[in-house]
């Protein structure tokens with residue numbers, strides 16, 4: 303049976319993979335390809351539908367990315383989003399201009415007709431807008447399907463040619479009925495059956511890995527976090543004992559974490575892996591001494607990781623492949639796409655120039671965190687590991703603002719342990735997207751037992767998020783926060799103040815650095 307697929311053509315928008323992921327949520331396989339994918343290739347893939355993404359340029363600018371008209375002659379349904387919609391209008395002779403008022407954020411969308419794309423969508427709905435140009439007038443043959451108070455063509459269609467377009471972003475969570483629209487496109491317009499599931503991804507990945515690796519030796523960078531654990535088990539299933547997992551305990555892990563990871567992946571655990579634990583804490587603290595700048599810390603931690611791996615690899619003999627649990631938000635936020643650099647996640651942008659392996663395998667590179675968890679469950683990894691709190695590669699190194707020292711690490715480990723314990727007791731551990739304690743670089747005056755103190759402030763963070771690209775501070779019960787504050791101040795030496803971080807992402811990020 304031929305695999306049903308929708309393809310996303312990337313015109314440089316920052317949500318390109320998010321669109322693909324939303325389509326996969328509709329149980330239809332979806333991949334992102336460059337905007338100029340050849341017609342031959344498209345024919346070969348034989349997609350059920352094509353989605354054009356947004357993009358940063360104006361369609362009429364000379365440097366803007368465009369496709370040819372031939373793609374519209376293939377009879378494949380097309381959905382243009384944001385820039386994609388303007389491009390369709392431009393290519394068909396409609397008028398695209400700088401909008402008198404650019405719209406940004408949640409915007410009321412008024413649906414004008416009974417477009418199939420908007421089947422079961424409310425007449426007035428909320429869409430996420432982010433544009434400075436707009437379609438002033440649709441091309442001939444196209445009907446307006448939606449508008450806003452500032453934007454005359456928030457949606458248009460040419461049913462005969464199966465071309466649909468929206469100015470807003472249905473893929474973003476803030477577009478309240480966006481999933482309905484994508485599902486209408488995929489099912490009602492493209493005629494998909496929706497028989498794709500995560501097990502197909504896991505199975506295909508395992509086969510691809512086997513083919514790629516052959517008889518080669520593979521080294522996996524295991525941090526014990528969800529992503530690298532899923533990558534490790536996937537690799538173990540694909541190539542068994544050709545795989546060695548190296549777990550670098552960089553001294554920046556949560557309390558007891560090193561031993562917990564060893565208990566699962568080590569010789570007494572359920573998996574048949576080659577497992578090496580390297581206790582490298584001292585080495586890290588030396589390198590990090592006096593370093594305050596977040597990006598510098600990330601690069602040091604990332605580079606040291608690779609160095610330790612290289613050393614271990616040499617002991618094993620020729621190692622051909624390095625496996626990393628990089629997931630999609632790491633890739634996009636490290637600025638490897640066309641989006642701006644937010645931070646260099648250690649396992650992507652932080653890679654040193656010289657890496658002594660033939661190739662790096664990143665089997666989860668296109669997945670979002672919740673998709674990684676589904677893949678983990680598919681692979682038979684136990685729930686408690688799959689639903690473990692996300693923990694960044696650079697560990698507590700980026701939860702301690704400013705210089706990292708063993709003393710500060712000990713403070714955060716204890717405070718975080720207490721916080722996690724209380725969150726679990728309150729039954730909130732599965733509900734929250736991510737929660738942890740960090741250490742601010744602030745010291746302030748307090749009084750304890752009639753004595754003046756001059757100690758650090760711990761910051762508590764808890765966010766709700768599904769994709770980790772946007773997040774909101776969780777509304778934790780005040781009594782819970784007070785209890786945690788009391789315990790931290792009483793039980794952790796060196797802390798005399800506790801804050802709760804209310805910042806969303808954006809403008810903040812989830813981690814402190």
Ligand code: XMP
Pocket residue numbers: 600631632635645646647648649692693694695696736770807810811812813814815
């Ligand atoms: P931010 O702080 O960028 O975090 O909003 C988004 C998600 O990514 C995790 N994170 C990292 N994971 N290496 C990782 O493997 C990193 O350098 C890194 N930085 C952030 C973070 O914990 C959150 O889940």
